[in-house]
Structures are given as C-alpha cells and as structure tokens.
Amino acid sequence: MAKTDRIEIKCPQCGHNEFEHPENLQENDFVKCDNCHFEIMLTDLKEVGFEQAKDVAIPEMKAEAEKLVKNLFKGFK
Numbered sequence: 001m002a003k004t005d006r007i008e009i010k011c012p013q014c015g016h017n018e019f020e021h022p023e024n025l026q027e028n029d030f031v032k033c034d035n036c037h038f039e040i041m042l043t044d045l046k047e048v049g050f051e052q053a054k055d056v057a058i059p060e061m062k063a064e065a066e067k068l069v070k071n072l073f074k075g076f077k
C-alpha cells in the first residue's frame with residue numbers, strides 16, 4: 001500500500017485527506033482512509049470529491065458575483 005501525497009478530497013467519514021491506496025491505482029480500486037480506515041472505491045471517492053468541490057466553489061462564486069454587482073452599482077453613483 002502506498003500513501004497519497006495529500007489529496008484534495010476529504011474522507012466522507014472523518015474529513016481526513018490522506019488515503020492509502022495500491023500502486024498503479026485504478027478506478028475500481030479501494031482506497032483506505034489513513035485516519036479512520038474507512039474504505040471507499042476510487043470512483044466513489046472522486047464523486048465525493050466532486051460534491052465537496054462544488055460546496056466550496058459555489059459560495060466563492062457567489063461572493064465574487066456580489067462583489068461584481070457592488071462595483072457595478074458604485075459606477076452609477
């Protein structure tokens with residue numbers, strides 16, 4: 001088992017982001033959380049990571065959009 005070099009996906013169980021995985025990791029291989037030993041298939045973990053990325057990206061986009069709108073109104077003063 002190799003250890004990941006800190007990936008941007010968090011363990012759905014404990015929020016840890018280091019996973020053990022076999023060499024030559026394939027989509028249908030299981031990775032294991034280094035902290036709570038929760039096992040998840042790589043494809044499912046990627047799915048989780050995508051959901052997590054969405055949760056992070058959306059508030060950021062909203063903040064950016066709000067800034068943009070504020071600047072727009074400043075111009076009309």
Ligand SMILES: [Zn+2]
Binds near residue numbers: 011012013036
């Ligand atoms: Zn975990």
